[in-house]
Amino acid sequence: MQRVNHTLLTEFILTGIPYPPRLRTLLFVFFLSVYILTQLGNFLILVTVWTDPQLHARPMYIFLGVLSLIDMGISSIIVPRLMMNFRSAIKPILFAGCVAxxxxxxxxxxxxxxxxxxMAYDRYLAICRPLRYPVLMTAKLSTLLASGAWVxxxxxxxLQAILTFRLPYCGPNRVDYFFCDIPAVLRLACADTTVNELVTFVDIGVVVASCFSLILLSYIQIIRAILRIRTADGRRRAFSTCGAHVTVVTVYYVPCAFIYLRPGTNSPLDGAAALxxxxxxxxLNPLIYTLRNQEVKLALKRMIGGPRTKSKV
Structure with a gap:
């Protein structure tokens, strides 16, 4: 049998998302604006939660600060590379950069x-177990839970990076996507990817399904508790508190399920869903959690207004 000598790839070319050439400048400015506003908005929430003594020791806002940090990170590793797609020349990404x-x-x-x-469990305890909430969800416990989420x-x-890049990649090197993600990269592997696709489907499926099921269970209990509130104003405030979280979770989980829980598919809508x-x-997170949260808005006023605003509040 004749042996074929394959040269392993040292870089990939991200083709980005398809777009009309006449909109190149407009799309570049749009995503640049989105990136700048994302960083500024999340950084503002992070600083507000960290510096305000009424917020940084409360579990809900500890989680919110961690969420802002994650949003800044995700945006930074994806959006700048996406904007390069709207320049005249497409620059390749090194193999190590793709892994990272x-x-x-x-x-x-x-x-x-x-x-x-x-965050859903925290809201469940706050609304359904209000008297025991300070004991069940302390600042120390919420910090430990957030640390566990990081780990x-x-x-x-x-696991996903090791499984994906243990395979040989010997050409072609054009990734039909705007960043290095599992489904797009696996299509370039010079080996059978069945095991990878199965593990990816099971692993991500378990994470998404279990997290979404727990969130759904929490909010079923929350809605039942809210409906037992006698005053209309009390129900409105409770729904308003949880509405932001439900909105964000829906916008996040639905596209993820569409992308990763359909093994072997290559839909042009995957790129749009991944955005x-x-x-x-x-x-959206900074807008949703600040515009719909009175305590965060008051903390922002205290931080911007200084001692005078703090004394009035």
Whole structure:
């Protein structure tokens, strides 16, 4: 049998998302604006939660600060590379850079899944067990839970990166996507990817399904508790508190399920769906959690206004 000498790849070319050439400048400015506003908005929330004594010791806002940090990270590893697609020349990404991008995206993305679950559980305790909430969810416990989410996310990201890049890649090197993600990269492997696709489907499927099921269970209990509130104003405030979280979770989980829970498919809609967890959700989180949260808005006023505002509040 004749042996074929394959040259392993040292770089990949990300083709990006398809777009009309006449919109190149407009799309570049749009995603640049989204990236800048994402970083500024999440950094503002992070600083506000960290510096305000009324927020940084409360579990809900500890989780919110961690969420802002994750959003800044996901946006930074994806959006700048996406914007390069709208320049005249497409620059390749090194093999090691592709590994790092895939690892950090799945590390931060899975951590975000776990964090959304913790935030739903926190709201469940606050609304359904209000008298025991200070005992059941302390600042120390919430910090430990958030740390556990980081560790679990790191393990998940490492598993996916190792499984994906243990395979040989010998050409072609054009990734039909705007970042190095598992389905797009596996299509270039010079080996059978059946095991990888199965493990990816099971692993990500378990994370998404279990987290989403726990969130759904928490909110079923929350809705039942809210409906037992006698005053209309009390129900409105409770729904308003949880509405932001439900919105974000929906925008995040639906595209993820569409992308990863359909093994072997290659839909042109995958790229559009991936824009939500990588660019849109990190941009929307600061708006949703500040505009719908009176305590965060008051903390922002205290931080911007200084001693005078603090004394009035």
């Amino acid at each position: 991008q895939l690892y950090f995206y799945h590390f931060l993305g899975s951590t975000q899944c776990f964090l959304y679950t913790l 679990a996310g790191s393990i998940h990201g490492a 939500f967890p990588t660019a849109i959700t990190p941009f």
